[in-house]
Amino acid sequence: MENEVTVGIVGAGNVACHLVRGLQKAGVKIALVYSRTIANAQKLAACSANTIATGSLDFTAAPPADVYLMAVPDQVLPQLAEQAIFPTQSIVAHTSGTQPLEVLSLPRAGGSFGVFYPLQTFSKEKEVDWQKVPLCLEASSPEAEQKLWFLAQKLSQQVVAMPGEKRRQLHLAAVFACNFTNHLLGVAQEVLKAADLPLNLLEPLVQETVSKAFEHPPFAVQTGPAQRGDVSTIQAHLQLLNALPQYQDLYQTLTDSIQTTAGLDPFSGE
Amino acid sequence: MENEVTVGIVGAGNVACHLVRGLQKAGVKIALVYSRTIANAQKLAACSANTIATGSLDFTAAPPADVYLMAVPDQVLPQLAEQAIFPTQSIVAHTSGTQPLEVLSLPRAGGSFGVFYPLQTFSKEKEVDWQKVPLCLEASSPEAEQKLWFLAQKLSQQVVAMPGEKRRQLHLAAVFACNFTNHLLGVAQEVLKAADLPLNLLEPLVQETVSKAFEHPPFAVQTGPAQRGDVSTIQAHLQLLNALPQYQDLYQTLTDSIQTTAGLDPFSGE
Numbered sequence: 063m064e065n066e067v068t069v070g071i072v073g074a075g076n077v078a079c080h081l082v083r084g085l086q087k088a089g090v091k092i093a094l095v096y097s098r099t100i101a102n103a104q105k106l107a108a109c110s111a112n113t114i115a116t117g118s119l120d121f122t123a124a125p126p127a128d129v130y131l132m133a134v135p136d137q138v139l140p141q142l143a144e145q146a147i148f149p150t151q152s153i154v155a156h157t158s159g160t161q162p163l164e165v166l167s168l169p170r171a172g173g174s175f176g177v178f179y180p181l182q183t184f185s186k187e188k189e190v191d192w193q194k195v196p197l198c199l200e201a202s203s204p205e206a207e208q209k210l211w212f213l214a215q216k217l218s219q220q221v222v223a224m225p226g227e228k229r230r231q232l233h234l235a236a237v238f239a240c241n242f243t244n245h246l247l248g249v250a251q252e253v254l255k256a257a258d259l260p261l262n263l264l265e266p267l268v269q270e271t272v273s274k275a276f277e278h279p280p281f282a283v284q285t286g287p288a289q290r291g292d293v294s295t296i297q298a299h300l301q302l303l304n305a306l307p308q309y310q311d312l313y314q315t316l317t318d319s320i321q322t323t324a325g326l327d328p329f330s331g332e
Numbered sequence: 333m334e335n336e337v338t339v340g341i342v343g344a345g346n347v348a349c350h351l352v353r354g355l356q357k358a359g360v361k362i363a364l365v366y367s368r369t370i371a372n373a374q375k376l377a378a379c380s381a382n383t384i385a386t387g388s389l390d391f392t393a394a395p396p397a398d399v400y401l402m403a404v405p406d407q408v409l410p411q412l413a414e415q416a417i418f419p420t421q422s423i424v425a426h427t428s429g430t431q432p433l434e435v436l437s438l439p440r441a442g443g444s445f446g447v448f449y450p451l452q453t454f455s456k457e458k459e460v461d462w463q464k465v466p467l468c469l470e471a472s473s474p475e476a477e478q479k480l481w482f483l484a485q486k487l488s489q490q491v492v493a494m495p496g497e498k499r500r501q502l503h504l505a506a507v508f509a510c511n512f513t514n515h516l517l518g519v520a521q522e523v524l525k526a527a528d529l530p531l532n533l534l535e536p537l538v539q540e541t542v543s544k545a546f547e548h549p550p551f552a553v554q555t556g557p558a559q560r561g562d563v564s565t566i567q568a569h570l571q572l573l574n575a576l577p578q579y580q581d582l583y584q585t586l587t588d589s590i591q592t593t594a595g596l597d598p599f600s601g602e
Contacts, residue, residue: 136562160557160565181537185553188544194536222533231527234569238579239520239534240541241556242586243513247542248550248593250509257501263492264509265546266464267451271510272517272542274458276535280518283455286511287430292406295430299504308592309508315585316512322578323518 067213070127071095072146074102076184077157078133084192086110088216093127119146129213131178132156143169153206159233162226163200176201176210179229180218183240192217198224198232249309256305281323288320337483340397341365342416344372346454347427348403354462356380358486363397389416399483401448402426413439423476429503432496433470446471446480449499450488453510462487468494468502519579526575551593558590 069090071078074097085092092113097103103115116124119142126149134142136158143166148154154166155176166175177200182190197214199221201207207223214221224232247268251261274283287295296317303310339360341348344367355362362383367373373385386394389412396419404412406428413436418424424436425446436445447470452460467484469491471477477493484491494502517538521531544553557565566587573580 135560136565160568181533183537183540183544183555185544185548185555187548188540190540191536196533196536220533224529228527228529230568231523231572232529232533234572235520235523235527235529235534236537237556237558237569238516238523238583240537241554241558241590242516243538244541244545244550244554245586245590245593246508246512246516247545248554249589250505251545251550253501253505253508257498257505259494259498259502259505262546263451263466263490263502264505266461266466267453267506267510268513268542268545270453270458270460271514272538274453274455275514275517275521275538276532278455278457280514280521284511284514284518285453285455286507288507288511290405295406298430298500299507302501302504309589312585312589313508315582316515319519319579319582320511320515323515 066091067129067209067216068093068127069213070121070124070130070152071106071133072130072142073097073133074099074106075133075135076186077180078131079106079186080184080190080192081131081133081157081180082106082109082113084190084217088192090213090216093125094121096121121146121148121152126152128152129209130154136161140165148173153201153209155201155210159236160230163202164226167202170202174202174206176206177226177229178210178214179224181232181236193219196220196222198222198229200224200226200229249306249312252306252309284320284324286320288317289324291321291326336361337399337479337486338363338397339483340391340394340400340422341376341403342400342412343367343403344369344376345403345405346456347450348401349376349456350454350460350462351401351403351427351450352376352379352383354460354487358462360483360486363395364391366391391416391418391422396422398422399479400424406431410435418443423471423479425471425480429506430500433472434496437472440472444472444476446476447496447499448480448484449494451502451506463489466490466492468492468499470494470496470499519576519582522576522579554590554594556590558587559594561591561596 070093092110094114094116095103095107096116100117107113107115130148139156139161153174154170155178157178159179163177179198181196195218197218199210201210254261300310340363362380364384364386365373365377366386370387377383377385400418409426409431423444424440425448427448429449433447449468451466465488467488469480471480524531570580
């Protein structure tokens with residue numbers, strides 16, 4: 063295996079942006095950044111030395127890369143992959159948690175392709191510690207996997223080979239643990255706002271909840287009114303939520319789900 | 333104000349247990365620990381020097397304390413408060429997020445009483461950093477509040493005076509941010525288990541989600557299929573959940589709630 067790998071980044075959104083910063087920090091050469099909007103590509107390419115920006119999907123006309131990472135929204139990935147022309151010897155990998163590996167098989171007929179899925183939530187404002195981001199890999203051949211693995215290890219300490227079916231289940235778990243959790247934290251802040259209470263009051267509680275969840279099975283350490291079947295507190299909470307009625311159904315559904323999990327009958331009124 | 337305050341602990345559950353450890357560490361004298369089950373009181377009293385264990389609710393017959401903290405379940409608090417006989421000059425405070433201050437007004441007719449609510453989730457297995465636990469206080473008189481404040485500041489850096497109505501709203505917010513979040517983390521782990529994937533894979537993602545939620549309004553940084561109206565991924569997730577059908581309703585309700593919050597119509601199929 064060679065000691066160098068050159069990367070091309072397709073996309074200029076949050077994931078692309080963090081990939082460029084992470085790869086740059088890891089000393090990986092970035093040949094080019096593509097964006098439909100050339101100004102975005104230029105802005106991102108400027109973060110890294112000797113990286114060109116391009117608005118053309120014919121990558122055979124640009125400085126070649128060994129691996130092209132397609133960090134674009136799921137919805138546009140299939141079409142973009144079909145339109146792009148990559149150098150024959152390169153590997154093309156997408157970064158999606160849900161799109162199958164095979165979405166690249168037709169566009170890359172005869173070539174190598176793979177998946178390079180970083181399990182993290184990326185936002186413009188916040189630096190990411192790539193060393194701790196699990197990278198889930200899948201590839202069309204052992205050689206392609208080996209090369210993606212080589213690249214991934216430069217970024218992260220946690221690299222995992224993962225077939226598509228498991229990756230989709232992981233993505234589902236991530237929706238519960240990240241997207242849904244974030245929504246609940248938003249609702250909690252709405253409740254605090256309505257009560258004119260400082261939002262950071264909950265921070266130690268949430269930190270403790272999360273750190274406990276990775277030390278003990280969460281269902282085993284579940285607490286609160288739903289878990290102990292405390293009907294009068296549940297009723298009082300639903301009544302308080304008359305001020306934010308759009309969250310009453312959510313409260314009830316979560317309460318029912320906790321009680322079902324605990325083996326309590328949510329409809330017995332006990 | 334004097335420089336010493338002696339505490340009596342009523343109860344021997346998780347909160348009582350952590351209170352004893354925290355007060356002991358803060359150098360506060362603990363006169364006694366009460367539990368209906370005297371063996372539990374003895375076990376807890378043994379953690380602290382010169383602390384006696386008692387199974388009797390006549391506290392006038394025991395070494396006196398300035399403040400009695402009733403760390404008992406909500407359901408038994410009113411009855412226990414009525415049965416107990418406290419020294420006339422003492423302050424009696426409960427530690428509940430939902431019970432009103434007034435639950436102590438009849439039992440303490442003519443005496444002082446208050447609320448000493450620690451906003452944290454306590455479990456046997458895990459040490460708590462009391463310095464970071466918000467303590468929410470309420471009292472029947474300014475003098476009683478002053479004494480509770482004096483005690484609270486020995487434990488924590490974050491002491492807040494808070495009327496009952498706000499405390500109840502804070503408790504509701506905590507149910508969303510802690511109890512409900514814990515349940516979602518449990519569901520995420522079930523999904524991982526079903527896929528035979530390691531549970532700690534999600535830890536960096538969850539840590540990032542939480543740390544982001546206290547830097548930016550969670551609704552403003554919401555991501556995921558619900559937020560972007562990605563119907564095909566939502567459908568795929570609901571189908572994956574055929575293996576864990578008890579969580580399909582939860583997935584749908586949370587998805588709808590995110591879409592309503594985002595101003596998307598959850599029923600338009602867009």
